[in-house]
Amino acid sequence: MNLKFILPIIVAVIFFGVWGCLAFINTDLNVLPGPIATWKALWADRGALFAALGVDTAAMLLGFFLAVTLGVLTSIALMTYQGLRLAFAPWVTILRMAPIITLAPIAIIAPVSSFVSVLIVTMLACFFPVVYVATPALMATDKPLLDLFTTYRASYWQEITMLRLPHALPQLLTAIKRAAIYAPMAAIVTDYLAGLMMKKPGLGQLLGQYIDAQNYAGVTALCILAALTGVVMAGTVHAISYWTLMHWHDNEHGHA
Amino acid sequence: MTTEPQLRIEGVSKRYANGKAVLENFSLDIQNEEFVAFIGPRGCGKSTILRLIAGLTPITSGQIQHAGGGDINQRTSYIFQESALLPWRNVESNVGLPLRLRGLKAAAISERIRDVLKLWDINHVSNRFPLQLTPGMKVRTSLARGLITQPRTLLLDEPFAALDAIARNKLSADLMKVRQKRHFTACLVTHSAAEAVFLANRVVVLAANPGRIAEIIDVPESYPRKLEWRETDAFQEAVNQVRNALSRVQEDAKKA
Ligand SMILES: Nc1ncnc2c1ncn2[C@@H]1O[C@H](COP(=O)(O)OP(=O)(O)OP(=O)(O)O)[C@@H](O)[C@H]1O
Numbered sequence: 001m002n003l004k005f006i007l008p009i010i011v012a013v014i015f016f017g018v019w020g021c022l023a024f025i026n027t028d029l030n031v032l033p034g035p036i037a038t039w040k041a042l043w044a045d046r047g048a049l050f051a052a053l054g055v056d057t058a059a060m061l062l063g064f065f066l067a068v069t070l071g072v073l074t075s076i077a078l079m080t081y082q083g084l085r086l087a088f089a090p091w092v093t094i095l096r097m098a099p100i101i102t103l104a105p106i107a108i109i110a111p112v113s114s115f116v117s118v119l120i121v122t123m124l125a126c127f128f129p130v131v132y133v134a135t136p137a138l139m140a141t142d143k144p145l146l147d148l149f150t151t152y153r154a155s156y157w158q159e160i161t162m163l164r165l166p167h168a169l170p171q172l173l174t175a176i177k178r179a180a181i182y183a184p185m186a187a188i189v190t191d192y193l194a195g196l197m198m199k200k201p202g203l204g205q206l207l208g209q210y211i212d213a214q215n216y217a218g219v220t221a222l223c224i225l226a227a228l229t230g231v232v233m234a235g236t237v238h239a240i241s242y243w244t245l246m247h248w249h250d251n252e253h254g255h256a
Numbered sequence: 257m258t259t260e261p262q263l264r265i266e267g268v269s270k271r272y273a274n275g276k277a278v279l280e281n282f283s284l285d286i287q288n289e290e291f292v293a294f295i296g297p298r299g300c301g302k303s304t305i306l307r308l309i310a311g312l313t314p315i316t317s318g319q320i321q322h323a324g325g326g327d328i329n330q331r332t333s334y335i336f337q338e339s340a341l342l343p344w345r346n347v348e349s350n351v352g353l354p355l356r357l358r359g360l361k362a363a364a365i366s367e368r369i370r371d372v373l374k375l376w377d378i379n380h381v382s383n384r385f386p387l388q389l390t391p392g393m394k395v396r397t398s399l400a401r402g403l404i405t406q407p408r409t410l411l412l413d414e415p416f417a418a419l420d421a422i423a424r425n426k427l428s429a430d431l432m433k434v435r436q437k438r439h440f441t442a443c444l445v446t447h448s449a450a451e452a453v454f455l456a457n458r459v460v461v462l463a464a465n466p467g468r469i470a471e472i473i474d475v476p477e478s479y480p481r482k483l484e485w486r487e488t489d490a491f492q493e494a495v496n497q498v499r500n501a502l503s504r505v506q507e508d509a510k511k512a
């Protein structure tokens with residue numbers, strides 16, 4: 001039981017130890033900052049870092065929520081109309097695998113504002129993974145349950161909201177969790193590429209500044225901050241799925 | 257019993273999309289408040305008969321008349337073999353589902369939910385989720401949901417198939433009791449000759465390919481029937497009659 005806590009802590013200690021050693025060996029190069037240097041950089045520049053995080057977070061969260069909402073609505077349309085499904089299925093499959101870095105230039109081609117760029121790319125990065133999972137999940141409803149709704153003359157929307165959506169919820173939440181991890185990555189890459197015309201710098205633009213200034217501790221601190229944002233978002237979705245699904249799954253890990 | 261039958265099945269044939277004739281020229285009158293049991297080899301079309309009565313699948317030719325006319329779905333309830341409970345709703349909320357689908361508010365139906373929960377002796381588990389129920393309680397929940405709309409006809413498709421012998425007998429006895437309080441016509445599909453004889457006025461023995469009536473065995477014993485009746489010679493004789501009819505059907509199938 002206690003191993004559940006002790007072992008991960010040992011792993012963390014080893015990780016920080018190796019990181020520290022590598023940084024110590026490489027001091028001359030000054031490319032790999034150690035954990036302490038990173039913490040110092042994070043603390044020293046906390047004002048700029050969190051301001052930058054705030055700039056990206058607003059656009060990113062909006063893009064994420066829009067992607068999930070539109071993704072679910074699109075999946076409902078694809079589930080309903082076979083023609084649409086046949087037409088779009090291959091594109092959804094391909095685009096969900098497109099690396100974010102290849103989506104980001106879209107934002108530079110049409111530079112309205114950084115906020116809009118981050119919003120669009122985050123949306124694209126999160127939209128396809130949601131549609132890819134949600135469409136088959138909405139179609140996989142148990143036959144007897146569908147028959148039940150038919151015998152009680154349920155309307156189309158009753159069938160979707162009271163049966164198909166809740167039935168697909170476990171898979172849907174897994175897809176949303178994945179999207180929550182993609183969102184900060186998409187935001188930072190876009191901001192890095194498109195952020196030049198922004199008044200307030202986002203994380204990506206700050207990253208550019210750090211690289212130019214050869215502030216590698218700052219770069220590391222920024223990456224850790226971005227990763228933590230993703231973890232917090234995914235963790236929030238995970239908590240929501242835990243509480244909503246705990247009654248109807250064999251165990252809380254059944255849908256992880 | 258009135259002269260006009262509750263259900264009149266007239267010359268019904270059924271072919272599924274693959275063209276195979278599942279039922280051929282099937283006719284049967286079922287009287288008001290009669291209890292009819294269907295028994296026959298696997299795949300002979302027992303579920304298909306119930307699905308046709310419920311309007312879950314279209315009739316290829318012939319017709320099925322329900323006394324009183326109107327909407328079939330207001331007057332029949334289908335009890336599925338798999339119980340077909342929604343895992344994200346608790347017992348109470350599953351039982352109230354048919355009325356919610358008709359647009360009634362939760363507050364308006366709580367009384368009716370309480371009534372049917374008591375009827376099936378599951379009021380003590382009203383807040384449990386399907387995952388937390390024994391197989392017997394699941395069947396009771398599904399039966400309570402079936403009766404909440406006060407149907408004229410209850411269609412039961414092997415409702416006790418997932419239960420052990422003890423739970424089966426207890427539920428047969430309870431179904432008998434409930435029918436004394438709530439008057440409805442019942443069509444039961446079962447693989448148990450004893451269950452069919454115990455519950456039904458008439459046991460319809462079916463033959464396969466295409467599905468048709470081989471023999472009809474009357475069970476004249478009056479209601480309510482007690483569990484002790486199962487120990488009598490009269491009961492055993494009726495059960496043997498059904499079993500013999502079933503073996504004749506199987507022998508004929510082999511010869512053909
Ligand atoms: N939707 C369908 N499409 C095509 N064939 C079907 C369909 N549903 C049932 N059948 C076929 O029709 C026949 C009768 O099926 P049905 O389910 O009514 O039999 P049953 O008597 O209820 O069988 P069981 O005892 O196994 O429940 C079977 O041969 C089955 O394969």
Ligand SMILES: [Mg+2]
Pocket residue numbers: 302303304413
């Ligand atoms: Mg069947």
